[in-house]
Amino acid sequence: MAKTWLVTGTSSGFGKELATLLAKSPEVNLVATARRTEKLDYLDQYDHGQILKLKLDTTDDDDIQNAVNEAVKKFGTIDVLDNNAGLGYFSTFEEAQDVDVKHMFDVNVFGLAHMTQAVLPIMRKQKSGVIIGLSSVCGLAGVPSLSFYCATKFAVEGMYQTLSAEVAEDGIKVMLVEPSAFRTDWSGRSSNKTNTAYPDDYKLVKESMEATEKGQGKEAGDPKKAAKAIYEQVTDNFDHLPLHLPLGAAAVQGATANLKSILSDIDKYSDLAKDADFK
Ligand SMILES: NC(=O)c1ccc[n+]([C@@H]2O[C@H](COP(=O)([O-])OP(=O)(O)OC[C@H]3O[C@@H](n4cnc5c(N)ncnc54)[C@H](OP(=O)(O)O)[C@@H]3O)[C@@H](O)[C@H]2O)c1
Numbered sequence: 052m053a054k055t056w057l058v059t060g061t062s063s064g065f066g067k068e069l070a071t072l073l074a075k076s077p078e079v080n081l082v083a084t085a086r087r088t089e090k091l092d093y094l095d096q097y098d099h100g101q102i103l104k105l106k107l108d109t110t111d112d113d114d115i116q117n118a119v120n121e122a123v124k125k126f127g128t129i130d131v132l133d134n135n136a137g138l139g140y141f142s143t144f145e146e147a148q149d150v151d152v153k154h155m156f157d158v159n160v161f162g163l164a165h166m167t168q169a170v171l172p173i174m175r176k177q178k179s180g181v182i183i184g185l186s187s188v189c190g191l192a193g194v195p196s197l198s199f200y201c202a203t204k205f206a207v208e209g210m211y212q213t214l215s216a217e218v219a220e221d222g223i224k225v226m227l228v229e230p231s232a233f234r235t236d237w238s239g240r241s242s243n244k245t246n247t248a249y250p251d252d253y254k255l256v257k258e259s260m261e262a263t264e265k266g267q268g269k270e271a272g273d274p275k276k277a278a279k280a281i282y283e284q285v286t287d288n289f290d291h292l293p294l295h296l297p298l299g300a301a302a303v304q305g306a307t308a309n310l311k312s313i314l315s316d317i318d319k320y321s322d323l324a325k326d327a328d329f330k
Contacts, residue, residue, distance in 0.1 A: 053101065055126040057082040057118065059109050059166060060136030062090035064235030065185060068278035069133060070094060074102055078286070080126040084118055109136045109162030110154075119169045131285055132170045133183040134163040137203075139242030141263065143249070143256045144198040151243045152199045159203035164210060171218070178222040181285050181292065184211045186227045188302040191295075192309035196259040200242075215294055224292045228281060231301035233272030238263050272299040 061070040062085040070083045074097035083091050084107035091104045103125050107118045122129050137159045140151050167182055174180030189197055190204030208227060215225035232238070244260070247253045277298050284292055297303055317324070 053078050053080045053126075054130040055080040055082065055122065055128055056131040056133060057084065057122050057129050057170070058133040058135055059084050059107060059162075061085050061094075062087065064135075064237060064241075065230075065233065065274050065277055065281075066133075066135040067093070068274045069135070069281060071097075072278050072282050074098070077101075082118065082122040082126070082129070109134075109166060110157045112165055115165050115169050119173070123173065128177060129170050129173055130179070131181045131183065132166060133185070133281070134166055135183075135185045136162060137185055137237075137241075139197065139200045139237055140244070141196050141242055141260050142199070142245035143196070143247045143253050145249075145253075146245050146247055147199050148245055151245070155199065155203055155243075156206075159200075160206045160210075163207060167214070171223070174223045175218070175221045180223045181289075182211070182214070182218075182223065182225045183281065183285075184225070184227050186211075186229050188229050188231045188297065188299070188305045190227070191229055191297075191302075191306040194259070194305075196256045196263070212294065224289075225294060226281075226284065226292055227295050228277075229295060229297040229302055229306065230272055230277060231297075231299035231305065232263075232266065232270040233274050233277060233299065234268065234270045235274050238270070239267055271301065 060066040061083040073079045073081045074094050081102045084105045086108045088104050088106050105118045107114045140155050184207050186207045187204040189201040190208040193201050211225050211227050
């Protein structure tokens, strides 16, 4: 029987590539969502009754509930939720603007959380389901110029790592996808930027922002390959679905270096740490 996937943010990037792949599969009912449904016309060529296009701004709770209701009405259930919608924000930590930071948290953290809360009762009842979160290597390691973006993705990592333990007994699996830089619209139109007024003091941030700008459209990661990897994990590797799926060589390198450094601190200070307990 066809599995029903609901994907957020399918107008471009990873979401569009995954939706395209899913739309071609007879094994899939696709609920493709976007803030503006006219951006989903690319799916019409594949539609043989197994595609539902819906307006969904993940910061709007009515949109969320409506999308979940419509998906269940048309296909009976939701088997896979892919929380893909997200945006970035480049700034020094010091100069970050609350309005940008809060909006990013609304999309990257609360949008994903509310989507997940809306779908969980359905998956719990059927005792199965897969919940995917588009995190980032920035959820596993800090990156200069992206402090608050990293904060949103660390939040996603913490929420989903915990959720995976809470829902495992109900047959629900959780997968965090952790890409490095991929060729999508993310670093361009999907990221706000605050240029630093202290160029002499924030060289690292400036270099990082310049490198991102220069690298736009030349990022190492191929979003088609990422979509294929996500799809194949869910369909072919379901029994061993990883909680963490880093994608891109830089994701492997960045995450490994940071996790090693955390382990090294833990090892070095383990006696001091243990000594802080009551005797
Ligand atoms: N590309 C990378 O290098 C990279 C690396 C690691 C993680 N990621 C993560 O991957 C995810 C997808 O981004 P992408 O790289 O594919 O970039 P993208 O091409 O810019 O796609 C972002 C998508 O999110 C949607 N979106 C933004 N705000 C939304 C909202 N409030 N409600 C619903 N949809 C919303 C956008 O819709 P509109 O067309 O309406 O703006 C767009 O479809 C994000 O979570 C991002 O943080 C990206």
